[in-house]
Amino acid sequence: MKKYYLLALFFAASTGANLSAQNLDLYGMSGNPLSLSQNPAAKTDLRFHLSLPGVATQGNMTTPLKDLWGDVGQQLYFMAAPNVGLASATDVDLVGFGFKRKKGYTWVQTGINVDARFHLDKDLLLLGLYGMKDPDGVVNPNYFGSFDQSGLGLSAMAHASVGHQHAFNDKLRVGGAVQMHRLLGGFQWNVNQWELSSRLNTATQTNTLTWTSNMEISAFGLIADGAVLDSAMDFPRYLILGMVPAYLRMLKEQKDSYSLNLGVTYAPTKRLTLSASSTGIPLSRGSGQGGVVNSRSLQWLSNFNYNGFSTGFSPQDTGTWAYYLTNLQAQAVDGFQIKSAPPARFNAPFTLQAAAYYSILKNHKMGVHVAHVDRLAGQHQSLGFEYQGFLGRKLQVAATYRLHRWDGLDGASEVSTLVQHRILPWTTFHWGTNLWLSTPAYQNKTLLLPANFQSWQVTAGVNVTLFEKRFKEEKQERKVAKKAARNTIVVEEARVDSNPEESDIN
Amino acid sequence: MRKVLYLSVLFVFFLASCQRELLDPKDLHISLSPGFLFPLAHVNLDLDDVLPLDTVGPLTLTDDPFYVLTYQEDSLAMISAADVLQIPAQAPVALNAALGLVSLPDFQSTAGISLGVLSANISNPSTFGSSMASAHGSNAPFPPLPNQNPGALNSITLGSIQSADFANGSLVMQLVNGFPVALTATVALADAQGMELVTFSFSNLAAGDSATDGQDLSGLTLPGTLDVVLKNMSSPGAGTPGIPSTYVAIDTTDAIEVQLLGSGMTVRSATATLPTQTVVDSALWMGFAAPAGVEITEIGMLTGQLDYSVTSGFPEDVSVTFSLPGSSVNGGPAWAQTLTILKNSTIFGAFPWSGLSLDLTQDVFQPYNQLPLAYEVTLLSSGQAVTLDSSQNIAFNFTINNLGMDYVYGFFGQESVVLPSDTIQMNFPALDRLQGAIVFTEPSVEIHLSNETNVGVPITLDLDLASIKPDGSLVALTTTPSVFNAPVIAADLGQNSSASVTYTSNNSNITDVLSWPKTGVAFGGSVGYNVDTAATGRFNYISHTSAVKVGAQFTLPFALTASGLSFTDSVDVSSLGSQLQSDTTVAVEAKLNIHSISHFPLDASLHLRFYNSMGQVVWTEDVPLVHSATVDPVTGYVTQPTAATDVLTLDSLAMEQIAQAKWLEIEATLETAGGGQSPVKLQASNGLELHLGMQVEFEKVIL
Numbered sequence A: 001m002k003k004y005y006l007l008a009l010f011f012a013a014s015t016g017a018n019l020s021a022q023n024l025d026l027y028g029m030s031g032n033p034l035s036l037s038q039n040p041a042a043k044t045d046l047r048f049h050l051s052l053p054g055v056a057t058q059g060n061m062t063t064p065l066k067d068l069w070g071d072v073g074q075q076l077y078f079m080a081a082p083n084v085g086l087a088s089a090t091d092v093d094l095v096g097f098g099f100k101r102k103k104g105y106t107w108v109q110t111g112i113n114v115d116a117r118f119h120l121d122k123d124l125l126l127l128g129l130y131g132m133k134d135p136d137g138v139v140n141p142n143y144f145g146s147f148d149q150s151g152l153g154l155s156a157m158a159h160a161s162v163g164h165q166h167a168f169n170d171k172l173r174v175g176g177a178v179q180m181h182r183l184l185g186g187f188q189w190n191v192n193q194w195e196l197s198s199r200l201n202t203a204t205q206t207n208t209l210t211w212t213s214n215m216e217i218s219a220f221g222l223i224a225d226g227a228v229l230d231s232a233m234d235f236p237r238y239l240i241l242g243m244v245p246a247y248l249r250m251l252k253e254q255k256d257s258y259s260l261n262l263g264v265t266y267a268p269t270k271r272l273t274l275s276a277s278s279t280g281i282p283l284s285r286g287s288g289q290g291g292v293v294n295s296r297s298l299q300w301l302s303n304f305n306y307n308g309f310s311t312g313f314s315p316q317d318t319g320t321w322a323y324y325l326t327n328l329q330a331q332a333v334d335g336f337q338i339k340s341a342p343p344a345r346f347n348a349p350f351t352l353q354a355a356a357y358y359s360i361l362k363n364h365k366m367g368v369h370v371a372h373v374d375r376l377a378g379q380h381q382s383l384g385f386e387y388q389g390f391l392g393r394k395l396q397v398a399a400t401y402r403l404h405r406w407d408g409l410d411g412a413s414e415v416s417t418l419v420q421h422r423i424l425p426w427t428t429f430h431w432g433t434n435l436w437l438s439t440p441a442y443q444n445k446t447l448l449l450p451a452n453f454q455s456w457q458v459t460a461g462v463n464v465t466l467f468e469k470r471f472k473e474e475k476q477e478r479k480v481a482k483k484a485a486r487n488t489i490v491v492e493e494a495r496v497d498s499n500p501e502e503s504d505i506n
Numbered sequence B: 001m002r003k004v005l006y007l008s009v010l011f012v013f014f015l016a017s018c019q020r021e022l023l024d025p026k027d028l029h030i031s032l033s034p035g036f037l038f039p040l041a042h043v044n045l046d047l048d049d050v051l052p053l054d055t056v057g058p059l060t061l062t063d064d065p066f067y068v069l070t071y072q073e074d075s076l077a078m079i080s081a082a083d084v085l086q087i088p089a090q091a092p093v094a095l096n097a098a099l100g101l102v103s104l105p106d107f108q109s110t111a112g113i114s115l116g117v118l119s120a121n122i123s124n125p126s127t128f129g130s131s132m133a134s135a136h137g138s139n140a141p142f143p144p145l146p147n148q149n150p151g152a153l154n155s156i157t158l159g160s161i162q163s164a165d166f167a168n169g170s171l172v173m174q175l176v177n178g179f180p181v182a183l184t185a186t187v188a189l190a191d192a193q194g195m196e197l198v199t200f201s202f203s204n205l206a207a208g209d210s211a212t213d214g215q216d217l218s219g220l221t222l223p224g225t226l227d228v229v230l231k232n233m234s235s236p237g238a239g240t241p242g243i244p245s246t247y248v249a250i251d252t253t254d255a256i257e258v259q260l261l262g263s264g265m266t267v268r269s270a271t272a273t274l275p276t277q278t279v280v281d282s283a284l285w286m287g288f289a290a291p292a293g294v295e296i297t298e299i300g301m302l303t304g305q306l307d308y309s310v311t312s313g314f315p316e317d318v319s320v321t322f323s324l325p326g327s328s329v330n331g332g333p334a335w336a337q338t339l340t341i342l343k344n345s346t347i348f349g350a351f352p353w354s355g356l357s358l359d360l361t362q363d364v365f366q367p368y369n370q371l372p373l374a375y376e377v378t379l380l381s382s383g384q385a386v387t388l389d390s391s392q393n394i395a396f397n398f399t400i401n402n403l404g405m406d407y408v409y410g411f412f413g414q415e416s417v418v419l420p421s422d423t424i425q426m427n428f429p430a431l432d433r434l435q436g437a438i439v440f441t442e443p444s445v446e447i448h449l450s451n452e453t454n455v456g457v458p459i460t461l462d463l464d465l466a467s468i469k470p471d472g473s474l475v476a477l478t479t480t481p482s483v484f485n486a487p488v489i490a491a492d493l494g495q496n497s498s499a500s501v502t503y504t505s506n507n508s509n510i511t512d513v514l515s516w517p518k519t520g521v522a523f524g525g526s527v528g529y530n531v532d533t534a535a536t537g538r539f540n541y542i543s544h545t546s547a548v549k550v551g552a553q554f555t556l557p558f559a560l561t562a563s564g565l566s567f568t569d570s571v572d573v574s575s576l577g578s579q580l581q582s583d584t585t586v587a588v589e590a591k592l593n594i595h596s597i598s599h600f601p602l603d604a605s606l607h608l609r610f611y612n613s614m615g616q617v618v619w620t621e622d623v624p625l626v627h628s629a630t631v632d633p634v635t636g637y638v639t640q641p642t643a644a645t646d647v648l649t650l651d652s653l654a655m656e657q658i659a660q661a662k663w664l665e666i667e668a669t670l671e672t673a674g675g676g677q678s679p680v681k682l683q684a685s686n687g688l689e690l691h692l693g694m695q696v697e698f699e700k701v702i703l
Helices: A002-015 A072-078 A122-130 A234-253 A321-334 A469-484 B002-019 B115-120 B128-135 B574-582 B652-658
Strands: A046-051 A054-061 A083-101 A104-121 A144-146 A151-167 A172-201 A206-220 A257-266 A272-282 A295-306 A309-311 A336-340 A350-361 A364-375 A378-390 A395-406 A414-424 A427-433 A441-443 A446-450 A455-467 B035-046 B059-063 B067-080 B093-098 B107-114 B138-140 B145-148 B151-157 B163-177 B183-190 B196-205 B210-216 B221-223 B225-235 B248-250 B255-273 B277-287 B295-312 B317-324 B335-341 B346-352 B356-359 B370-380 B385-389 B393-411 B415-425 B434-440 B444-452 B459-468 B474-476 B482-484 B496-503 B520-529 B540-543 B547-557 B559-572 B587-598 B602-611 B617-626 B638-640 B642-650 B663-672 B687-701
Touching: A046 A104, A072 A122, A083 A122, A104 A122, A104 A172, A122 A144, A151 A257, A172 A272, A206 B035, A206 B687, A272 A364, A350 A378, A414 A455, A455 A469, B093 B277, B093 B370, B107 B115, B107 B151, B107 B225, B115 B128, B115 B151, B115 B255, B128 B138, B151 B255, B163 B183, B163 B196, B183 B255, B196 B210, B196 B225, B221 B225, B277 B393, B295 B317, B295 B335, B317 B356, B317 B393, B335 B346, B370 B393, B444 B459, B587 B617, B587 B652, B617 B642, B617 B652, B642 B652
Parallel strands: A309 B035
Antiparallel strands: A046 A083, A046 A455, A054 A083, A054 A455, A083 A104, A104 A151, A144 A172, A151 A172, A172 A206, A172 A257, A206 A295, A257 A272, A272 A350, A295 A336, A350 A364, A364 A378, A378 A395, A395 A414, A414 A427, A427 A455, A441 A446, B035 B687, B059 B067, B067 B547, B093 B393, B107 B255, B138 B248, B145 B225, B151 B225, B163 B210, B163 B221, B163 B255, B183 B196, B183 B225, B255 B385, B277 B370, B295 B346, B295 B356, B295 B393, B317 B335, B317 B370, B393 B540, B415 B520, B434 B559, B444 B496, B444 B547, B459 B474, B459 B482, B459 B520, B559 B663, B587 B642, B587 B687, B602 B617, B602 B663
C-alpha cells in the first residue's frame, strides 16, 4: 500500500502537479502547512514541514450555466450579470519548508500565482446576436450599447514568502509573513469606455452611429524593450519579434514588489476558535504602483461618428469604391489615436478572511468562514458553513457549503470537500473539489449538464510533516490508559483536541 | 459517533446529488438575428455639380437666369481676299512702232538772177546782152524779149534738206522782178541731170513787182540743191528808142530774185536735219489677266511694277513718254513716265506702280480687264543731218510684275463652294436604350458674318442641318439661303461690318431638330458668290484687307420638357437566386430608406422587375428616387422644394420570390414636373439632397 502512495507522490512531484493552493477549505485544516499561506497564525500542530511542488486551480463563470441555457439570446437579456466570461486562478506552490522553535514557527514558501480572466460585455454579445434590436425585436434607431464590462487579463507572478508565528499562550497566536513578488508575465486589456450608439436625425431620416472607446492594453514580458509603438500594428510586430530575446532581460531587470501577510488566531475557550487574517497587503518599494517595470501600455482612444458617405459630386471620383472607402477611412482614422499609457497594475492576490469554529466533538468542529479575495482573476466573496473532522486516524475531512459572490453578483452555491490522507507515517496527501453538485449526468443516452454549475475547484497536495511532540506523548499516555482499561468496556467522549493522533512523529 | 457523522456527511452528499437540476443540451438554442441600421450616404447634389458653369469658350454654360448652353465659333470659316480674287501673273506685252512720216522744218531759200547773167543767156535779140552792158548805168530802152528759154542761170537749196522723199508739203516760189521791165517766165527747179522737177509760172510780172506760185511736194523726191531754170521767158520791153523819157534805168546788177519757201513737209525718207518732233503717239491695250468670269474695272496697286525694255532703231535720240490714261497715283494725276533712249540703243528698267490706281474701263467695247498704255516717241533733233526712213522702228516690251492689289473693283464672277459635309454620330450605348423624348423649347442657331474689312461680294449661305432619328429618317432644319454683304456699296470699302441670321423656334423647326432622341447630326451646305446678280447687281469690290469670318452661335437654353423618358437595362441575377436558394438558413430583410429634399424639377423612379426562366414576373419593386419640386407653370422656375421619404423593403417573402429570378429588368423613368407638359428651366441652384439609410436583418440558426 505504501508503495502505491510513494509512487503517487513521485508522480505528483515529477510532474509538478498538485500540491497546494488557496483552497478556502484549507483555512482551518489541521496539520496542513498550506493553511499558513492563508493565515500566518493558523494552528498547524506541526513542528516541521516540507512542501513539495504542486498546483491548485479555481475558476468560475460570471453566471451559472442555467442562466445561459435555453434560448441564449433571450437569456442574455434577463441575465443579471453584466458580462459573460471566465476567470481562473491557479496557484502553483513550489518548494517550502518550516520548523518550530520554542513558541514560534518559521517557514519559507515559494510559488507562482497564475490568473486569467476574459469577459465580454453582455451588450456586446447581444449586439452580435440581435444587432441594434430592442427586446421586442425591433431595430432601435436610438440604440445605445455599452461594452465596458469586457476585459482580458493574464498574469503569472512568482512569490517567495518568509513567515513566522508566535504563540503567546494556548489561546492567542499571532503570525506574519513577508512576501516578495516578481511578475513573470502579464497582459491586460481593460476597457474604460466602449460604446456604440445610434441617434436618428429626423431632418434626414438617417441615423448617426457613434463609436467611443477608451481601452488600455498593458503587457509585460511580451513587448521588446525599446519598442516604439506608434500604431496598433506595431503591437503584434514587437510582440512576435521581441518576446524571446527580450524576455529574460526584462525579467532580470524587473523590480520586486512586496506584500505582507498577517493573521491572528484566538481560542477563548477550549471549544471555540476564532481566526482572522489578511494576505497580500501591498508594501512600498514598487508595490504602490504594482511594482511593474518593463511593461508597455497603450491607450486606444477612438471617437468617431459615422454619418454615412457624404459627397457632393465629383465625376471622376463618385461611384468608385476607392473613393467611398477612402472617405470612410478618413472618418474612422481621424477619430482614432493611440498613445502611451502608464502600465496596468499587476498586484499580488489580496485576501481577507475570518472564521469561527466550534468543536462539537473531539476532533470534529463546525464553523463559519468568511472570505474576500481580490486578485486579477476577479473579486470573490464567500460565506461558508464548514465542517472539519477526523474520520479515523488517518483521514481528515473538511466539508463546506459555501455561498459565493463573484464580482458583485450572487453566484451559485456549492458544496466542497477536502480530504487529507496520511499516506505515510510522515506524509499526507490532500485533495479537494467543489464539483459534487456540478457533475454531469448520463440519462437516456444523453449527457446532461448541471444547471448550477458556475465554479470549479480542484486541489491536491502532498506534504511531509512532523507533528508536535506532545501528540506523541499523549499517544503514549493513551496507550497506557488503554492498557489499564483493557479489561473494561469504556466509551470515551470525543474531545476537542488540537493535535491529531494519526501523525506518527517518526 | 464517528460513523454517524461520516454517514451523515455522505447522506448529505447523496441528497444534494439527487435534487440537483440538470440541463439537456437539446434545450440549448443559439440563433443570430441581428438587425442593423446605418447611414449609407448623404448626397448633396447641385446641378452646378453635374453641369458646372463654364464661361471659357467656345462652349460655355451660363446660369443667368437659368442654364444656357452656348457654343460660339467666331471663325467657322474664313474667307480672305485671296479666296475671293486672286489675280494671276500678267503676261508680257510686246510692241513695235515704226518711225512713219517725219516732218521737215520749213525752209526759205533765195537765189537771184542778175540782168547781166540773164542778158548773157538771152539769144533773142542777140544783141541783148551787149546792149544791156552798154546801157548799164544809164537810162536806155529795154528791148522786148520774145519767148525764149534762157536755161539754168542759178541754183537754189532746200534748206537743210539734202534729199527727201516727200509725202506731204508745199513749195512756194516768189519771184521778185527787179528788172525795169515786166516779165513773163517759167521758173523750173531741176536736178543736176537737168531733169526739171518742179516748175513755177509767172506772167506779166511788172517791174519791181513780185508774184508767187506754189507746187505740191507730195510724191516728189528732190535733191537738196536744185538748178533754177528760166524758160518761156518774155518781156514787152520798156522805152521807145529815141524817146529818152521812156527810157528805163539799166543796171546789169538788177536781178530777179527767186525766193523758195517750203512748208508742211513730211518725208518718207530723207537726209536732212530733223526738227525735234513726235514721231509716234499711240496707245497699247494691255490685257489684264484675270480669273475666268472676273471683270476687273479698277485696280489699286499696293505693290507692283511695270518692267520694260525699249530698243530704238530711230536715227535720232528719242524721248519716250508712257502714260496710263485714267490712272491716278495716290489720288493725284495720272501716271506718266518719260525715258530718253539714244539712237539705235536698248534700255531696260521698271516703273514702280505701287500706289497706282488703274482704270480698266476705257475700252467701250470691253470696259474691263484692259489697260491702255499710251506711248509717245519724240525724236530729239541733234541739229545734224540724219538719214531717216519711215520703216525704222522702236520696240517695246512690258511686263506687269509683283502685282499686289490694294483694292479691286469689278465683277468677281459667280462661284459656289460646297462646305464639307459631315455627320456627327451620337451613338452612346447607354443612351441608345433611353426611351422617351426630351424637347428643348428655346434653342437657336445664329449664323453671322463679320467683315473685317468688308468684302464687297454678295455671299449666299445655304446651310444644311438635319438631325437623324433612330429610324434613320432626317429632321432637316427648314431654312432659306441667306444673302450677306448686299447691296455692295463702294463707299464701304475698307470698313467693317457684320450681319447675322438667327433660326429660332419662331422662324424654323429647330425645336424638332434638336429634340431627343436623335442618333446623329448631319451638316453641310454651300457658300456662293454673286449667286443672283439680277438682285444684287454686278458690282463687287475687295481690298487687300478684306476678310470675312463666318461664325456660328448655337444657343440651347435649358428650358425643356421630358416625358416618358425611360432607360431600361437587364441584369442576370441567376447567381443571386441560386445563392439565396442554397443558403436556407439565412433569411435577409433589407430596407433602404431614401429621404430626399429635391429642388429638381424632375420626377425620377426606379422600377425593378424580376423574371424567372419562363419569363414570368416573380417580383416587382418601385423605388421613387427623386420627387419633383414645385414648379411655376408660367415661368418654369422651381418655387419650392419637395421633401419625401421612401422605403424600399425586401423582406423574406421578397427574398423567396427573388430567389427564383433569373433576370432583373431595371427601368429608370424620368419626367419633368407637371407630367412633362410644361417646360421647366434648369438652374445651377437646383439641388438634390439624398439621405440614404440601410436597415438589414439577418437570421441564422447556430444551434
